């Protein structure tokens with residue numbers, strides 16, 4: 001039985017790496033084939049030098065991605081099959097009688113150690129790759145302080161949450177996973193409200209959009225669509241990167257819209273109004289509770305699965321642990337390490353849902369905002385400024401694109417306008 005567990009895990013690991021590499025190679029091939037000229041419908045989006053640069057950027061990111069995939073899989077394989085996990089467990093004094101804090105700490109320590117091999121890659125991506133294409137605004141000092149803050153958050157927030165969940169196992173017994181799910185879900189809701197209030201400001205400066213024509217225009221849009229925004233915030237995204245974005249956080253009366261300063265710099269007032277209308281669309285069309293319900297469903301299934309693995313000696317013994325001498329720590333660690341190998345195959349489904357929401361929000365923006373014209377030109381400018389890949393391979397985008405491509409969005413916007421022949 002232990003061999004079966006190891007075979008399944010190894011197969012899943014190899015299948016994922018091969019698929020990822022294959023997708024990247026397909027995508028690179030597609031981009032290279034069109035590197036001399038973008039598709040006809042997109043000729044106006046970028047001038048020729050910019051288009052060439054977007055091709056170079058995509059290829060550079062792809063090559064780096066290939067390396068990252070293989071490297072990540074090797075690290076995971078070493079960690080899983082070398083006996084490192086049971087060894088650290090013994091070292092940290094885990095066991096059936098260990099406290100929930102010690103068991104939780106084991107998970108935090110392993111996950112933190114595991115993030116170390118990724119640091120050089122992360123550094124390279126920011127200070128070589130992004131730098132080369134003019135997107136990096138961060139400094140090594142800021143980068144290090146971000147990492148330290150991240151670690152403080154993990155120890156300060158994730159560890160108590162884990163300890164609480166582990167405590168439920170002792171306290172409630174076999175149905176612990178339902179209560180653990182409830183705790184986890186409440187935590188998720190609380191984070192949606194607290195993240196923009198407490199955590200985000202630790203990393204970025206958020207200021208209300210100043211009085212003026214732009215603010216008046218955006219507030220008028222919010223009133224017109226029944227969104228009743230209290231404030232629209234501007235985030236200094238330019239502190240780290242030249243990439244631009246807008247996003248929506250929170251729910252109910254805690255909802256808020258955040259625009260990157262880079263976005264405000266790049267778009268006209270009318271285009272910004274279109275982007276805001278799109279974000280309001282997500283809110284008005286109920287996308288946030290829908291995604292929340294979906295993630296709750298997945299969360300419940302995960303906890304049920306974890307509960308089942310927890311009482312199954314074969315699972316942890318396959319990786320060198322001794323069942324009789326273990327607390328819940330090992331099953332939690334293995335679950336955290338292995339989940340991604342299986343959820344990867346769900347990403348096309350998740351992306352499909354997300355893309356459906358994007359089309360709906362675009363449509364909302366067209367009907368309630370300044371119309372299809374400014375929405376289209378905003379999307380075009382964003383693609384241009386971010387050097388987006390205009391021609392991703394369809395299979396690659398199935399797995400990796402949560403948003404439809406520029407061409408798909410433009411087509412959808414124009415069809416609804418009744419000028420599909422254009």
Ligand SMILES: [Zn+2]
Nearest residue numbers: 278282358361
């Ligand atoms: Zn959207």
